[in-house]
Amino acid sequence: AIPLGRPRQRGVVAVAHRQRRGPLRGVAHPPHLRKLLGPRQISGELSEHAAPSFDRGQLTRIPAQNGLCARHPCRVAGTTVGATVFKLVDPSLEIEFRVRDGADVAAGDVLLVVRGSAGSILTAERTALNFMQRMTGIATATRSFVAAVVGTRCAILDTRKTAPGLRLVDKYAVKAGGGTNHRMGLHDMVLIKDNHRKLWKGGDPARLDQAVAA
Secondary structure, three states: OOOOOOOOOOOOEEEEEEEOOOOOOOOOOOOOOHHHOOHHHHHHHHHOOOOOOOOOOOHHHOEEEEEEEEOOOEEOOOHHHHHHHHHHHOOOOEEEEOOOOOOEEOOOOEEEEEEEEHHHHHHHHHHHHHHHHHHHHHHHHHHHHHHHOOOOOOOOEOOOOOOOOOHHHHHHHHHHOOOEOOOOOOOOOOOOOHHHHHHOOOOOHHHHHHHHHO
8 A cells, every 4th residue: 555645647637545544624616527438438338348257246335435536637528427437437435636727736736536345446537537537638638728829819719620529528638727728529610621622513602601601
């Protein structure tokens, strides 16, 4: 076991384990964001890490405490998504939020604490970390871009070039980093680009503009 708050694995977010020794004080609970990912999608992610031959029966009876820590200074995103993963695996797990999404933290800061069955925590932690690491990485990168244009009239916008199935997650992370969400899908606005003009069968590009305006 290692003290809570000392990360031991590579990446933006790391995890530290120790046995339960009493309550830890939290800061604030972030807004509920379960709508970002449905149970079916999270279950699909969990199945990628499933080990049918792994028997966690003995571990289910061991009480444990798990702290998810920042390995590097970063802008946090995805704490509620991570908590949702743990709760989907085992609703009896206790979740304690230490920071809000959108907060800047230092290396070693604890973001989230989970208490309960060691087997359930071990089953969920990799998937929870994958979401939190991805989202925190996007938020941190976005924060640097936003900082670079401070004092100008520029805004940092995102695109629809997101990982399949993770658009809401990726765009939420951009928002947490201080960026601006542009389009969620083609339904948001009409955007005519060169490839649309090449496919236009009307011949005259002006007619395409007229059709859009109509």
